[in-house]
Amino acid sequence: MASTASPAASWRARFAGGAALRLESIVVLIVLSGIMAALSNVFLSVSNILNIVLSTSVFGVLAIGMTFVISSAGIDLSVGSILALSGVVGAILTSTLDWPWWVGILGCLAAGAFTGAVNGFLVTRGAIPPFIVTLGMLGVARGFALVLSDGVSIYGLPPEITWLGQGRPFGVPVPVIVLLLTALVAHVVLAHTRFGIYAQVIGDNEGAARAMGVRVERMKVLLYTLSGLLSGLAGLLFAARINSGEPTAGLSYELTAITATILGGTNLFGGRGSVAGTLIGALIMGVLQNGLNLLAVRPFYQQIAIGAVLILAVWLDRINSREGWRR
Amino acid sequence: MRKQGLAAASTAALALALTAVAAFADDKPTYGVLMKTLSNPFWGAMEKGVDAAGKAEGVDIYLQAVESDQAAEPQLNACNTMLQKKPAAMITAAINSTILLPCLKQANEMKIPVVDLDNNLDPAITAKAGVDVAFHIGSDNEAAGAKGADWLASQLGKNAKGPVLVIEGLSGNITGKKRAVGFATELKKQAPGLEIVASLPGDWDSLKAANITNDTLQRSPDLVAIFAANDDMALGALEAARAAGKDKVIVIGVDGNSNAVKSIKAGRLDASVAQLPFLVGMQAVQGVKKVLAGDKVPEMTYVPTLVLTKQAIEENKDPLMQYVK
Numbered sequence: 001m002a003s004t005a006s007p008a009a010s011w012r013a014r015f016a017g018g019a020a021l022r023l024e025s026i027v028v029l030i031v032l033s034g035i036m037a038a039l040s041n042v043f044l045s046v047s048n049i050l051n052i053v054l055s056t057s058v059f060g061v062l063a064i065g066m067t068f069v070i071s072s073a074g075i076d077l078s079v080g081s082i083l084a085l086s087g088v089v090g091a092i093l094t095s096t097l098d099w100p101w102w103v104g105i106l107g108c109l110a111a112g113a114f115t116g117a118v119n120g121f122l123v124t125r126g127a128i129p130p131f132i133v134t135l136g137m138l139g140v141a142r143g144f145a146l147v148l149s150d151g152v153s154i155y156g157l158p159p160e161i162t163w164l165g166q167g168r169p170f171g172v173p174v175p176v177i178v179l180l181l182t183a184l185v186a187h188v189v190l191a192h193t194r195f196g197i198y199a200q201v202i203g204d205n206e207g208a209a210r211a212m213g214v215r216v217e218r219m220k221v222l223l224y225t226l227s228g229l230l231s232g233l234a235g236l237l238f239a240a241r242i243n244s245g246e247p248t249a250g251l252s253y254e255l256t257a258i259t260a261t262i263l264g265g266t267n268l269f270g271g272r273g274s275v276a277g278t279l280i281g282a283l284i285m286g287v288l289q290n291g292l293n294l295l296a297v298r299p300f301y302q303q304i305a306i307g308a309v310l311i312l313a314v315w316l317d318r319i320n321s322r323e324g325w326r327r
Numbered sequence: 328m329r330k331q332g333l334a335a336a337s338t339a340a341l342a343l344a345l346t347a348v349a350a351f352a353d354d355k356p357t358y359g360v361l362m363k364t365l366s367n368p369f370w371g372a373m374e375k376g377v378d379a380a381g382k383a384e385g386v387d388i389y390l391q392a393v394e395s396d397q398a399a400e401p402q403l404n405a406c407n408t409m410l411q412k413k414p415a416a417m418i419t420a421a422i423n424s425t426i427l428l429p430c431l432k433q434a435n436e437m438k439i440p441v442v443d444l445d446n447n448l449d450p451a452i453t454a455k456a457g458v459d460v461a462f463h464i465g466s467d468n469e470a471a472g473a474k475g476a477d478w479l480a481s482q483l484g485k486n487a488k489g490p491v492l493v494i495e496g497l498s499g500n501i502t503g504k505k506r507a508v509g510f511a512t513e514l515k516k517q518a519p520g521l522e523i524v525a526s527l528p529g530d531w532d533s534l535k536a537a538n539i540t541n542d543t544l545q546r547s548p549d550l551v552a553i554f555a556a557n558d559d560m561a562l563g564a565l566e567a568a569r570a571a572g573k574d575k576v577i578v579i580g581v582d583g584n585s586n587a588v589k590s591i592k593a594g595r596l597d598a599s600v601a602q603l604p605f606l607v608g609m610q611a612v613q614g615v616k617k618v619l620a621g622d623k624v625p626e627m628t629y630v631p632t633l634v635l636t637k638q639a640i641e642e643n644k645d646p647l648m649q650y651v652k
Contacts, residue, residue, distance in 0.1 A: 048411045055404035151498035151528075155425050155452060166429050238400060243456070244425045248497075251397050289401075292406040299365060299392045 022265035024316040025280045028309065032284060036291030043294060050173060056286035057175035058083075058234050058241070059253050060279065063260035064186045065230030067278045068223050070261055071190065073203035073270025074130040076224065078119060078137035080253035081229040084199070084246065086112040086235030087143040091154035091245025094161065101160035108239070109232040115141055116228015120221035130224075136217040145247040165240025175237045179279075182233070187275040199223055204268025259306075260285055263313050284309065350488050357387040358615055359414035362444070363422055367531075367559070368584035369604050373444070376608025384616050388458075389414055396531060397497070399426040405651050406430035409438065416420070416461075416615045420444040426502060428456045435459050437619055440618050444611055445604075449501065461618050464611050466602040467629040468502050468581075472509025474600045475554050475579045478634045480517035482577065482597075487552035488520035492543045494529040496556040496562060503531070503556040506581050510554050518575040518593070523549065529555065533563030540567035552577040558587035558599055565596055583651055591637055601633040606650040 036043045062079045069076045090108035093099050115137065167174045190196035198219055201209045210216050233255075239245050262268055263284055264277030267274040288309060292302045360377050360431045362370045374390060381388040391409060393401045399422045406427050409417065417434050421427040424447060430439050435458060443453075445467035453460055471553055480487070493510060496503015514521055524547050529536040534557055540563070544550060553568065553576060555561035561580025568576045580587050583601025590596035607630045614624045633639075640648070 032480075042411045045411070051404075051407050051411060055407065058400060146498070153423060153425055156455070241429065241430060242399070242403065242426050246399060246423070246426075248397055251395075252383065290408050291402065293391055293405050294411065296389050296391070299394060303394060 022274075022277055022317055024313060025264055025277055025284065028263075028313050028316070029280055029284050029287065032287050032291070032309075036287060036294070040291065040294040043291060048294075049289070050171075050176060050285045052283070052290045053176045053301050054173045055177065055290065056282045057173075057179040058238050058250075059256045059260065059285075060179045060282040061182055061230050061234040061237065061251055062250075062257040063264075063278045063282050064182055064275055065227035066254075066257045066261045067186070067264070067266050067273050067275050068190060068196075068199055069130075069227045070198040070258070070268060071196075071203050071270060071273030072220065072223050073206070073259075074123070074220065074223065075134060076116075076119065076227045077131065077134040077254045078115070078141055079227060079234070079257055080250035081138045081141035081145065082112050082115045082228055083235040083238060083250035083253060084248065085115060085141045085148075087239035087249055088145045088149045088154065088231040088245040088247055090161070090236060090239055091157060092148060094158050095154050095156050095245070100159040104158065105164075105236060108236045109229060112231040112232020112235060113225050116231065117221060117225040119222030119228065123224060124217040124220050142247075149245060149247040151247060153244045153246045153248075157239060157243050157245075161236070161240050162243050163240070165237055165242070175241065178233070178237060181280045182230070183275055190273055190275050195219075195222070200271055202272055203267070203273070205271075224301050254318035256285070263310060265317065283314075284313070299321055355385055355387045356415040356619075357389050357412065358612060359405040359409040359412065359417045359439075360390045360444075361402065361409060361417065361419040361427075362390065363402070363420055364394060364398070365392045366394075367396065368586060369557070369582045371604070372584065373420075373547070373604035373608040376605035377612055378608075379605075380609040380612035384612060386612065386616070388612075395424075396422060399423060403427060403430055403465055407433075410434060410439070413437065414439060415619060416423045416440045416442065418442040418444050418611050418615060419447075421447040423447070424449040424452050425456075427457055428453070431458045431591040432456065432458075437469045440604070440615065442611055442615055442618075445502075445607060462614055462626055462628060464614060464628040465607055465630065466632055469509035469512075470504035470614065470629070471581050471600045471602060472506040472511075472554075472556075473513035473631045474632055474634055475506075475581065475598070476510045476513035476517055478577060478598055478600075478636075479514065479552055479554070479577060481522070483518065483521070483551065485518055485519060488545040489522070489549060490524040491505065491521050492547075492553045492564075493523055493526040493541065494539055494553065494555040494560050495526060495530065496560075497530045498528040500531075501516060503528070506556040507554075515618035522549075529560040529563075531557055531559060535564075536563035537567035540564040541571065544568070544571050544573065548573075550576050554579045556581055558584045558596075561599065562586060562590060562594060565590070569595070583633065588640065588651060591635055592640060594637055597636065599635045601635045601647075601651055603630055603633065603647060603650045606647075608628050636640050 086108045089111040090104040091105045094104035123130050164174050198214045238249050260282040262277050263281030266273040402422050403426050407430050409471045433442050440461040443460050443463040493507050495507040525543050527539050553564045558580035565578045577597045580599040583599045587599040617624050
């Protein structure tokens with residue numbers, strides 16, 4: 001026992017505590033916010049800051065799920081489509097079938113988790129690369145969302161559900177609270193539980209994880225199910241924000257989620273992940289979008305800015321890792 | 328460390344360069360204008376109309392748009408951001424009839440008048456959501472489709488026979504649906520021998536329209552006409568038909584955008600039912616000025632449409648031609 005306990009302990013030390021949180025991400029966020037605040041007098045108002053976090057909430061939740069999957073050296077390209085499918089399922093249950101609101105919420109989350117579990121089974125049992133499985137699911141889930149809704153958005157959800165998107169207890173939008181709570185729980189799970197640490201161990205060296213006794217297949221199914229579940233949660237927030245199930249919701253959000261994850265310091269090839277970092281990455285994108293909107297910069301430039309900041313942030317990381325700790 | 332400093336400095340420089348193009352506020356009233364995407368010439372022309380009227384009326388225009396005409400949630404976020412600037416009025420072209428409702432409701436609460444640009448909001452749904460729209464302005468899309476059918480019948484004659492393809496817009500989008508329905512209904516009246524063999528969603532995508540055209544030509548090689556719910560799709564369909572050697576197929580689009588005008592002048596595209604977005608943009612700003620001054624504005628304003636053909640462009644007789652951009 002002693003011989004297996006000691007490498008486990010050292011792995012724990014290496015992957016625990018959110019050590020992967022990058023200082024550079026925080027610097028980029030602060031510098032960007034400073035520039036925006038200097039140029040727009042509205043930027044630092046409380047209502048605008050809440051507005052930024054609100055606009056980050058949907059893809060932020062997606063990015064948190066993505067952080068787990070990418071930490072384990074996987075990828076989930078189907079999150080945007082699962083978001084749409086879940087929202088449509090929730091809307092059909094409540095609006096079309098007139099079932100109670102909590103059935104809608106459960107249905108929404110279950111649709112997401114189930115689709116994610118299918119991804120997980122195909123990746124493990126089918127031994128198909130995650131890129132292919134989830135790329136396929138990107139089409140399948142979107143197709144089901146369109147079939148179920150007949151291509152039309154389903155409007156009119158129960159007030160309990162729209163409260164999740166539009167309510168403001170103590171002036172704070174509910175999606176902001178959901179995002180922050182999800183991030184808090186997810187951060188603890190990724191950095192401080194065996195589940196989270198094993199996920200990163202698998203991403204670092206799958207063979208070693210297996211040798212150490214980690215049940216890699218079971219872990220992977222759980223990781224994709226988690227990503228699906230969080231996509232379902234994002235779908236719920238999306239539908240609640242706009243009071244309708246939208247089959248075309250979340251187009252290309254998988255790329256936004258991946259961008260936020262990478263901006264936050266999670267290694268695209270696995271082995272290192274940070275939920276706190278992902279949250280900062282998502283906020284960088286939110287701040288950039290909001291600031292450029294406030295300054296009335298033409299939308300064409302906004303895409304250039306977001307792409308450039310991604311490349312810059314990762315470049316900063318490269319420079320730093322050359323000098324310091326290297327994997 | 329030196330390299331890190333360099334990188335940080337270049338981050339800052341980049342952000343500054345990008346923000347340097349930003350407009351700075353003065354004491355003129357500001358109208359917020361939220362569009363779909365400026366990469367479609369239709370919205371580009373509308374933006375020009377809005378700008379021209381803004382200059383003429385002494386109003387600052389604060390314009391926002393999103394990256395594609397399917398980016399629904401980003402548009403809601405842009406709308407919320409626009410509210411932070413507290414514009415005097417909000418002129419919005421919603422991506423679909425529900426997405427902007429929470430934001431527009433908040434605008435109502437802030438006593439900011441809301442205008443529906445290009446009839447993207449469904450009055451039944453806005454009423455149900457408790458959103459108050461000052462006025463709707465745009466083109467009558469069903470009439471535009473009908474005008475296309477009318478023109479086709481005038482070209483081929485009342486007794487013409489043969490298969491016709493209709494390419495609709497994005498599935499679920501009300502604009503594309505109305506144009507297709509208007510065309511089909513009028514065609515049945517004017518030339519019942521022309522049979523619509525397929526009516527498929529092209530999702531506003533020219534490539535998709537081209538593929539639909541190719542597929543339909545496999546099944547109906549004697550196709551006589553194609554009606555597409557916008558010009559981008561009409562141009563895609565045109566390329567596919569011509570590439571397949573079908574030089575006689577009449578192709579009709581809707582919008583009258585600059586690409587379509589170019590193609591019509593070159594003798595390629597047969598016709599486009601021009602929507603005059605420049606005029607829509609202009610009249611929207613003029614209407615808002617009236618609303619803010621306390622004057623009455625009709626709840627629903629339809630801006631006229633115009634069938635553009637090579638002959639019509641060359642003769643240039645219609646006074647509306649000046650608004651074709």
